[in-house]
Amino acid sequence: MAHAHKLEIFRGLVKFKSNTQKIWGVLIFLTIITAVEVVLGIYKPESLMGHVLGMKGLNWIFIILTLVKAYYITWDFMHMRDETAGLRRAVVWTAIFLILYLIFILLQEGGYVFNVYDNGYIKRDF
Protein backbone atom coordinates (compact mmCIF):
# COMPACT_ATOMS: atom_id res chain seq x y z
CA MET A 1 0.00 0.00 0.00
CA ALA A 2 2.65 2.41 1.11
CA HIS A 3 4.54 2.36 -2.16
CA ALA A 4 1.64 2.14 -4.61
CA HIS A 5 0.72 5.74 -5.30
CA LYS A 6 -1.69 6.71 -8.04
CA LEU A 7 0.22 9.23 -10.07
CA GLU A 8 -2.50 10.84 -12.16
CA ILE A 9 -4.40 14.04 -11.41
CA PHE A 10 -7.24 15.75 -13.31
CA ARG A 11 -8.71 12.29 -14.13
CA GLY A 12 -5.60 11.14 -15.94
CA LEU A 13 -5.01 14.36 -17.88
CA VAL A 14 -1.71 14.94 -16.11
CA LYS A 15 0.49 11.96 -15.27
CA PHE A 16 3.58 12.13 -13.10
CA LYS A 17 6.60 9.85 -13.13
CA SER A 18 7.13 9.76 -9.37
CA ASN A 19 5.29 10.67 -6.19
CA THR A 20 7.73 13.52 -5.51
CA GLN A 21 7.00 14.96 -8.93
CA LYS A 22 3.27 14.74 -8.28
CA ILE A 23 3.67 16.65 -4.99
CA TRP A 24 5.42 19.55 -6.76
CA GLY A 25 2.81 19.47 -9.51
CA VAL A 26 -0.02 19.76 -6.98
CA LEU A 27 1.84 22.58 -5.20
CA ILE A 28 2.02 24.55 -8.45
CA PHE A 29 -1.69 23.98 -9.02
CA LEU A 30 -2.62 25.09 -5.47
CA THR A 31 -0.38 28.16 -5.75
CA ILE A 32 -2.06 29.20 -8.99
CA ILE A 33 -5.51 28.85 -7.40
CA THR A 34 -4.44 30.90 -4.36
CA ALA A 35 -2.97 33.57 -6.63
CA VAL A 36 -6.22 33.75 -8.60
CA GLU A 37 -8.17 34.11 -5.35
CA VAL A 38 -5.91 36.88 -4.08
CA VAL A 39 -6.04 38.82 -7.36
CA LEU A 40 -9.84 38.53 -7.50
CA GLY A 41 -10.01 39.51 -3.82
CA ILE A 42 -7.94 42.65 -4.35
CA TYR A 43 -9.55 43.89 -7.58
CA LYS A 44 -13.10 42.56 -7.08
CA PRO A 45 -14.15 42.84 -10.75
CA GLU A 46 -17.49 44.61 -11.03
CA SER A 47 -18.75 42.05 -13.56
CA LEU A 48 -18.65 39.30 -10.92
CA MET A 49 -20.56 41.23 -8.27
CA GLY A 50 -24.00 40.26 -9.57
CA HIS A 51 -26.07 38.02 -7.35
CA VAL A 52 -26.29 34.32 -8.20
CA LEU A 53 -28.50 32.11 -6.00
CA GLY A 54 -28.67 34.72 -3.23
CA MET A 55 -24.94 35.40 -3.06
CA LYS A 56 -22.42 37.46 -5.02
CA GLY A 57 -21.01 35.59 -8.02
CA LEU A 58 -17.50 36.36 -6.81
CA ASN A 59 -18.20 34.67 -3.46
CA TRP A 60 -19.37 31.52 -5.25
CA ILE A 61 -16.12 31.52 -7.22
CA PHE A 62 -14.14 31.80 -3.95
CA ILE A 63 -16.05 28.95 -2.35
CA ILE A 64 -15.70 26.67 -5.37
CA LEU A 65 -11.96 27.40 -5.64
CA THR A 66 -11.63 26.64 -1.91
CA LEU A 67 -13.35 23.29 -2.35
CA VAL A 68 -11.04 22.50 -5.28
CA LYS A 69 -8.04 23.28 -3.08
CA ALA A 70 -9.47 21.18 -0.25
CA TYR A 71 -9.93 18.27 -2.68
CA TYR A 72 -6.31 18.29 -3.82
CA ILE A 73 -4.92 18.72 -0.30
CA THR A 74 -6.97 15.74 0.90
CA TRP A 75 -6.49 13.55 -2.17
CA ASP A 76 -2.80 14.11 -2.87
CA PHE A 77 -1.18 15.46 0.31
CA MET A 78 -3.19 13.27 2.68
CA HIS A 79 -3.08 10.37 0.18
CA MET A 80 -6.82 9.86 0.13
CA ARG A 81 -6.40 8.87 -3.52
CA ASP A 82 -4.51 5.76 -2.40
CA GLU A 83 -6.90 4.66 0.37
CA THR A 84 -9.64 2.07 -0.08
CA ALA A 85 -13.04 3.28 -1.21
CA GLY A 86 -14.50 2.24 2.15
CA LEU A 87 -12.20 4.46 4.22
CA ARG A 88 -12.53 7.32 1.76
CA ARG A 89 -16.32 7.27 1.81
CA ALA A 90 -16.54 6.84 5.58
CA VAL A 91 -14.43 9.95 6.10
CA VAL A 92 -15.50 12.20 3.25
CA TRP A 93 -19.24 11.58 2.95
CA THR A 94 -19.83 11.62 6.70
CA ALA A 95 -18.15 14.99 6.99
CA ILE A 96 -19.79 16.47 3.89
CA PHE A 97 -23.29 15.39 4.90
CA LEU A 98 -23.04 16.72 8.46
CA ILE A 99 -21.35 19.97 7.41
CA LEU A 100 -23.95 20.71 4.72
CA TYR A 101 -26.70 20.15 7.27
CA LEU A 102 -25.02 22.43 9.81
CA ILE A 103 -24.46 25.18 7.25
CA PHE A 104 -28.02 25.00 5.98
CA ILE A 105 -29.58 25.28 9.45
CA LEU A 106 -27.36 28.11 10.69
CA LEU A 107 -27.43 30.26 7.55
CA GLN A 108 -31.16 29.81 7.18
CA GLU A 109 -31.74 30.93 10.76
CA GLY A 110 -29.24 33.80 10.47
CA GLY A 111 -31.19 35.10 7.48
CA TYR A 112 -34.41 34.71 9.42
CA VAL A 113 -33.10 36.76 12.37
CA PHE A 114 -31.91 39.46 9.95
CA ASN A 115 -35.37 39.66 8.39
CA VAL A 116 -37.02 39.90 11.78
CA TYR A 117 -34.81 42.87 12.71
CA ASP A 118 -35.12 44.39 9.27
CA ASN A 119 -38.90 44.41 9.13
CA GLY A 120 -39.46 45.79 12.59
CA TYR A 121 -39.81 42.46 14.39
CA ILE A 122 -42.41 41.09 12.00
CA LYS A 123 -41.29 38.33 9.70
CA ARG A 124 -44.57 37.66 7.91
CA ASP A 125 -47.79 39.61 8.26
CA PHE A 126 -50.60 37.24 7.40
Next chain:
Amino acid sequence: MSTTVANTGTEDKTWGGGNEPLKASYGKMMMWFFIVSDALTFSGFLAAYGFSRFKFIDSWPIADEVFTHVPFLHGQELPMIYVAFMTFVLIMSSVTMVLAVDAGHHLNKAKVTIYMFLTIIGGIIFVGSQAWEWATFIQGDYGAVQTKGGNILQFVDTDGHRVALRDFVEAGEHERVQQEQKNGIWFVSEGSLPTYTVEEVIHGLEKHDNVLVRTQILNEHGHKTVLDRAESIKQLKANGKHVVEGANLKENEYGSPLFADFFFFITGFHGFHVLSGVIINIIIFFNVILGTYEKRKSYEMVEKVGLYWHFVDLVWVFVFTFFYLV
Protein backbone atom coordinates in the same frame (compact mmCIF):
# COMPACT_ATOMS: atom_id res chain seq x y z
CA MET B 1 4.52 -2.16 15.86
CA SER B 2 3.93 -5.86 16.47
CA THR B 3 6.08 -5.67 19.58
CA THR B 4 3.57 -3.40 21.28
CA VAL B 5 0.50 -5.59 20.79
CA ALA B 6 -0.02 -8.97 22.43
CA ASN B 7 -0.74 -11.76 19.99
CA THR B 8 -3.92 -13.70 20.59
CA GLY B 9 -3.10 -16.68 18.42
CA THR B 10 -6.23 -16.20 16.34
CA GLU B 11 -4.79 -13.85 13.73
CA ASP B 12 -5.56 -16.16 10.84
CA LYS B 13 -9.29 -16.28 11.59
CA THR B 14 -11.68 -13.70 10.05
CA TRP B 15 -12.60 -12.13 13.37
CA GLY B 16 -9.25 -12.79 14.98
CA GLY B 17 -8.08 -9.22 14.75
CA GLY B 18 -5.47 -9.65 12.05
CA ASN B 19 -7.71 -8.27 9.34
CA GLU B 20 -7.39 -4.81 7.84
CA PRO B 21 -10.44 -4.49 5.60
CA LEU B 22 -9.69 -0.81 4.93
CA LYS B 23 -6.00 -1.57 4.36
CA ALA B 24 -5.02 1.09 6.84
CA SER B 25 -3.42 0.54 10.21
CA TYR B 26 -5.37 1.20 13.40
CA GLY B 27 -3.41 4.35 14.17
CA LYS B 28 -3.88 5.87 10.75
CA MET B 29 -7.59 5.15 10.71
CA MET B 30 -8.05 6.69 14.14
CA MET B 31 -6.17 9.78 12.96
CA TRP B 32 -8.65 10.02 10.09
CA PHE B 33 -11.62 9.69 12.43
CA PHE B 34 -10.15 12.31 14.76
CA ILE B 35 -9.76 14.60 11.75
CA VAL B 36 -13.42 14.08 10.84
CA SER B 37 -14.52 15.11 14.33
CA ASP B 38 -12.15 18.08 14.39
CA ALA B 39 -13.39 19.13 10.95
CA LEU B 40 -16.92 19.15 12.36
CA THR B 41 -15.77 21.36 15.24
CA PHE B 42 -14.25 23.89 12.87
CA SER B 43 -17.31 23.71 10.62
CA GLY B 44 -19.42 24.50 13.65
CA PHE B 45 -17.35 27.63 14.34
CA LEU B 46 -17.34 28.77 10.74
CA ALA B 47 -21.07 28.11 10.36
CA ALA B 48 -21.68 30.11 13.55
CA TYR B 49 -19.63 32.92 11.99
CA GLY B 50 -21.90 32.59 8.95
CA PHE B 51 -24.95 32.79 11.18
CA SER B 52 -23.80 36.07 12.76
CA ARG B 53 -22.85 37.44 9.40
CA PHE B 54 -26.22 36.64 7.88
CA LYS B 55 -27.86 38.13 10.96
CA PHE B 56 -26.00 41.43 10.37
CA ILE B 57 -25.69 41.04 6.60
CA ASP B 58 -26.21 44.77 5.98
CA SER B 59 -23.61 46.02 8.47
CA TRP B 60 -20.79 43.45 8.64
CA PRO B 61 -17.22 44.86 8.51
CA ILE B 62 -15.45 44.63 5.14
CA ALA B 63 -12.40 42.39 5.65
CA ASP B 64 -10.39 44.22 2.98
CA GLU B 65 -10.54 47.37 5.11
CA VAL B 66 -9.58 45.56 8.31
CA PHE B 67 -6.57 43.49 7.29
CA THR B 68 -4.48 45.90 5.25
CA HIS B 69 -1.14 45.77 7.02
CA VAL B 70 2.12 44.13 6.04
CA PRO B 71 5.14 44.10 8.39
CA PHE B 72 7.87 46.63 7.55
CA LEU B 73 5.58 48.42 5.08
CA HIS B 74 4.16 50.96 7.44
CA GLY B 75 1.22 53.12 6.49
CA GLN B 76 0.50 51.38 3.19
CA GLU B 77 -2.88 49.87 2.42
CA LEU B 78 -2.15 46.39 1.11
CA PRO B 79 -5.19 44.19 1.69
CA MET B 80 -4.75 40.43 1.33
CA ILE B 81 -1.01 40.46 0.67
CA TYR B 82 0.12 39.29 4.09
CA VAL B 83 -2.57 36.62 4.49
CA ALA B 84 -1.71 35.33 1.03
CA PHE B 85 1.88 35.03 2.21
CA MET B 86 0.75 33.15 5.33
CA THR B 87 -1.38 30.81 3.22
CA PHE B 88 1.56 30.12 0.95
CA VAL B 89 3.86 29.40 3.93
CA LEU B 90 1.37 26.88 5.28
CA ILE B 91 0.86 25.15 1.92
CA MET B 92 4.63 25.08 1.47
CA SER B 93 5.11 23.43 4.86
CA SER B 94 2.44 20.93 3.84
CA VAL B 95 4.54 20.12 0.80
CA THR B 96 7.71 19.56 2.84
CA MET B 97 5.65 17.36 5.17
CA VAL B 98 4.39 15.18 2.34
CA LEU B 99 7.95 15.00 1.00
CA ALA B 100 9.04 13.79 4.44
CA VAL B 101 6.33 11.11 4.33
CA ASP B 102 7.51 10.09 0.87
CA ALA B 103 11.14 9.90 2.02
CA GLY B 104 9.90 7.79 4.94
CA HIS B 105 8.42 5.28 2.52
CA HIS B 106 11.88 4.90 1.06
CA LEU B 107 13.35 4.62 4.57
CA ASN B 108 15.61 7.58 3.82
CA LYS B 109 16.39 8.94 7.27
CA ALA B 110 18.49 11.92 6.13
CA LYS B 111 15.78 13.26 3.84
CA VAL B 112 13.01 12.74 6.41
CA THR B 113 15.09 14.76 8.88
CA ILE B 114 15.59 17.68 6.51
CA TYR B 115 11.98 17.82 5.39
CA MET B 116 10.62 17.54 8.94
CA PHE B 117 12.92 20.40 9.94
CA LEU B 118 11.64 22.60 7.09
CA THR B 119 8.05 21.76 8.04
CA ILE B 120 8.65 22.89 11.61
CA ILE B 121 10.23 26.14 10.40
CA GLY B 122 7.22 26.79 8.16
CA GLY B 123 4.88 26.19 11.09
CA ILE B 124 6.80 28.58 13.32
CA ILE B 125 6.75 31.31 10.65
CA PHE B 126 3.00 30.86 10.33
CA VAL B 127 2.31 31.05 14.08
CA GLY B 128 4.55 34.12 14.33
CA SER B 129 2.69 35.80 11.48
CA GLN B 130 -0.58 35.08 13.14
CA ALA B 131 0.64 36.62 16.40
CA TRP B 132 1.64 39.74 14.46
CA GLU B 133 -1.76 39.82 12.74
CA TRP B 134 -3.47 39.61 16.13
CA ALA B 135 -1.30 42.38 17.59
CA THR B 136 -2.09 44.67 14.66
CA PHE B 137 -5.79 43.91 14.92
CA ILE B 138 -5.88 44.52 18.68
CA GLN B 139 -3.95 47.76 18.41
CA GLY B 140 -6.24 49.14 15.73
CA ASP B 141 -5.53 51.92 13.32
CA TYR B 142 -8.05 54.70 12.84
CA GLY B 143 -10.13 54.65 16.00
CA ALA B 144 -13.91 55.13 16.07
CA VAL B 145 -16.78 56.22 18.28
CA GLN B 146 -19.25 53.72 19.66
CA THR B 147 -22.89 54.79 19.89
CA LYS B 148 -25.34 54.16 22.69
CA GLY B 149 -26.80 51.34 20.63
CA GLY B 150 -23.40 49.67 20.29
CA ASN B 151 -22.83 50.65 16.66
CA ILE B 152 -19.58 52.09 15.37
CA LEU B 153 -19.15 55.53 13.77
CA GLN B 154 -15.98 55.86 11.72
CA PHE B 155 -14.52 58.97 10.08
CA VAL B 156 -13.73 59.64 6.43
CA ASP B 157 -12.71 62.70 4.43
CA THR B 158 -14.81 64.09 1.59
CA ASP B 159 -13.06 61.75 -0.91
CA GLY B 160 -14.12 58.74 1.14
CA HIS B 161 -10.64 57.93 2.54
CA ARG B 162 -10.46 56.90 6.16
CA VAL B 163 -9.31 59.52 8.66
CA ALA B 164 -7.72 58.54 11.95
CA LEU B 165 -8.86 60.22 15.17
CA ARG B 166 -5.30 61.44 15.80
CA ASP B 167 -5.47 63.45 12.55
CA PHE B 168 -8.30 65.73 13.59
CA VAL B 169 -8.88 65.39 17.32
CA GLU B 170 -6.79 67.14 19.93
CA ALA B 171 -6.49 65.51 23.30
CA GLY B 172 -7.06 67.92 26.16
CA GLU B 173 -6.49 67.55 29.86
CA HIS B 174 -8.46 64.62 31.24
CA GLU B 175 -9.65 64.59 34.80
CA ARG B 176 -10.51 60.93 34.60
CA VAL B 177 -7.43 58.76 35.19
CA GLN B 178 -7.06 55.05 34.70
CA GLN B 179 -8.04 53.18 37.83
CA GLU B 180 -5.30 50.79 38.85
CA GLN B 181 -5.10 48.52 41.86
CA LYS B 182 -2.42 50.73 43.41
CA ASN B 183 -4.31 54.03 43.19
CA GLY B 184 -7.89 53.01 43.90
CA ILE B 185 -9.79 50.23 45.53
CA TRP B 186 -7.27 47.40 45.63
CA PHE B 187 -9.50 44.76 44.09
CA VAL B 188 -10.75 46.94 41.24
CA SER B 189 -8.88 47.86 38.08
CA GLU B 190 -9.70 48.69 34.48
CA GLY B 191 -8.14 48.60 31.04
CA SER B 192 -6.37 51.58 29.53
CA LEU B 193 -8.59 54.57 28.80
CA PRO B 194 -9.10 55.85 25.26
CA THR B 195 -6.84 58.72 24.23
CA TYR B 196 -9.78 61.03 23.51
CA THR B 197 -13.21 61.71 24.97
CA VAL B 198 -16.33 61.95 22.82
CA GLU B 199 -16.50 65.71 23.52
CA GLU B 200 -13.04 66.17 22.06
CA VAL B 201 -14.04 64.17 18.98
CA ILE B 202 -17.15 66.33 18.51
CA HIS B 203 -15.01 69.43 18.92
CA GLY B 204 -12.49 68.15 16.35
CA LEU B 205 -15.26 67.24 13.90
CA GLU B 206 -16.76 70.72 14.16
CA LYS B 207 -13.39 72.34 13.49
CA HIS B 208 -12.58 70.22 10.40
CA ASP B 209 -15.00 70.81 7.54
CA ASN B 210 -13.68 67.96 5.41
CA VAL B 211 -14.35 65.16 7.92
CA LEU B 212 -17.54 63.11 7.70
CA VAL B 213 -19.04 60.27 9.72
CA ARG B 214 -19.35 56.83 8.18
CA THR B 215 -21.83 54.34 9.64
CA GLN B 216 -21.75 50.55 9.66
CA ILE B 217 -24.66 50.21 7.24
CA LEU B 218 -23.75 48.88 3.79
CA ASN B 219 -25.46 50.53 0.82
CA GLU B 220 -26.58 48.70 -2.34
CA HIS B 221 -23.04 48.85 -3.79
CA GLY B 222 -21.58 47.13 -0.74
CA HIS B 223 -19.93 50.30 0.57
CA LYS B 224 -20.44 51.80 4.01
CA THR B 225 -22.89 54.71 4.20
CA VAL B 226 -21.28 58.15 4.57
CA LEU B 227 -23.40 60.83 6.24
CA ASP B 228 -23.40 64.44 5.10
CA ARG B 229 -21.83 67.16 7.22
CA ALA B 230 -24.88 68.26 9.22
CA GLU B 231 -26.05 64.70 9.78
CA SER B 232 -22.51 63.68 10.87
CA ILE B 233 -22.36 66.22 13.66
CA LYS B 234 -25.94 65.51 14.69
CA GLN B 235 -25.39 61.74 14.89
CA LEU B 236 -22.18 62.08 16.82
CA LYS B 237 -23.69 64.52 19.32
CA ALA B 238 -26.88 62.55 19.79
CA ASN B 239 -25.49 59.02 19.97
CA GLY B 240 -21.72 59.09 20.56
CA LYS B 241 -20.96 57.29 23.80
CA HIS B 242 -17.28 56.51 23.94
CA VAL B 243 -14.14 56.29 21.85
CA VAL B 244 -12.94 52.86 20.71
CA GLU B 245 -9.35 52.26 19.70
CA GLY B 246 -8.49 48.81 18.41
CA ALA B 247 -10.41 45.65 19.15
CA ASN B 248 -11.05 43.31 22.04
CA LEU B 249 -13.80 40.87 22.96
CA LYS B 250 -16.19 43.64 24.03
CA GLU B 251 -15.71 46.37 21.46
CA ASN B 252 -14.20 46.71 18.05
CA GLU B 253 -13.36 49.81 16.05
CA TYR B 254 -13.91 47.96 12.77
CA GLY B 255 -17.61 47.33 13.33
CA SER B 256 -19.65 44.61 14.99
CA PRO B 257 -17.96 43.22 18.13
CA LEU B 258 -18.97 39.75 16.92
CA PHE B 259 -16.51 40.12 14.05
CA ALA B 260 -13.63 40.51 16.51
CA ASP B 261 -14.98 37.71 18.73
CA PHE B 262 -15.09 35.24 15.88
CA PHE B 263 -11.75 36.43 14.57
CA PHE B 264 -10.10 35.79 17.92
CA PHE B 265 -11.90 32.52 18.48
CA ILE B 266 -11.52 30.88 15.08
CA THR B 267 -8.03 32.04 14.16
CA GLY B 268 -7.04 31.45 17.79
CA PHE B 269 -8.33 27.89 17.72
CA HIS B 270 -6.61 27.32 14.41
CA GLY B 271 -3.40 28.89 15.67
CA PHE B 272 -3.55 26.58 18.68
CA HIS B 273 -3.80 23.64 16.28
CA VAL B 274 -0.76 24.90 14.39
CA LEU B 275 1.13 25.33 17.65
CA SER B 276 0.31 21.81 18.83
CA GLY B 277 1.15 20.55 15.34
CA VAL B 278 4.57 22.20 15.58
CA ILE B 279 5.16 20.63 18.99
CA ILE B 280 4.13 17.16 17.78
CA ASN B 281 6.30 17.62 14.69
CA ILE B 282 9.26 18.50 16.92
CA ILE B 283 8.73 15.32 18.96
CA ILE B 284 8.59 13.23 15.79
CA PHE B 285 11.60 15.10 14.43
CA PHE B 286 13.70 14.04 17.41
CA ASN B 287 12.39 10.48 17.12
CA VAL B 288 13.56 10.48 13.51
CA ILE B 289 17.01 11.74 14.52
CA LEU B 290 17.25 9.16 17.29
CA GLY B 291 16.48 6.47 14.75
CA THR B 292 13.30 5.18 16.41
CA TYR B 293 11.57 4.64 13.09
CA GLU B 294 14.75 3.41 11.47
CA LYS B 295 14.77 0.55 13.98
CA ARG B 296 11.04 0.01 13.49
CA LYS B 297 11.59 -0.22 9.72
CA SER B 298 8.47 1.95 9.32
CA TYR B 299 8.00 5.70 9.19
CA GLU B 300 4.25 5.44 9.63
CA MET B 301 4.36 7.79 12.62
CA VAL B 302 5.57 10.54 10.28
CA GLU B 303 2.62 9.76 8.04
CA LYS B 304 0.18 10.09 10.95
CA VAL B 305 1.43 13.48 12.13
CA GLY B 306 1.55 14.39 8.45
CA LEU B 307 -2.19 13.78 8.24
CA TYR B 308 -2.75 16.12 11.19
CA TRP B 309 -0.47 18.76 9.69
CA HIS B 310 -2.25 18.67 6.33
CA PHE B 311 -5.55 18.94 8.13
CA VAL B 312 -4.38 22.15 9.81
CA ASP B 313 -3.50 23.46 6.36
CA LEU B 314 -6.90 22.36 5.06
CA VAL B 315 -8.70 24.27 7.81
CA TRP B 316 -6.66 27.39 7.05
CA VAL B 317 -7.78 27.23 3.42
CA PHE B 318 -11.36 27.57 4.66
CA VAL B 319 -10.60 30.21 7.31
CA PHE B 320 -8.78 32.20 4.63
CA THR B 321 -11.81 32.08 2.35
CA PHE B 322 -14.47 32.89 4.91
CA PHE B 323 -12.59 35.53 6.90
CA TYR B 324 -10.60 37.33 4.25
CA LEU B 325 -12.18 36.70 0.86
CA VAL B 326 -15.94 36.25 1.03
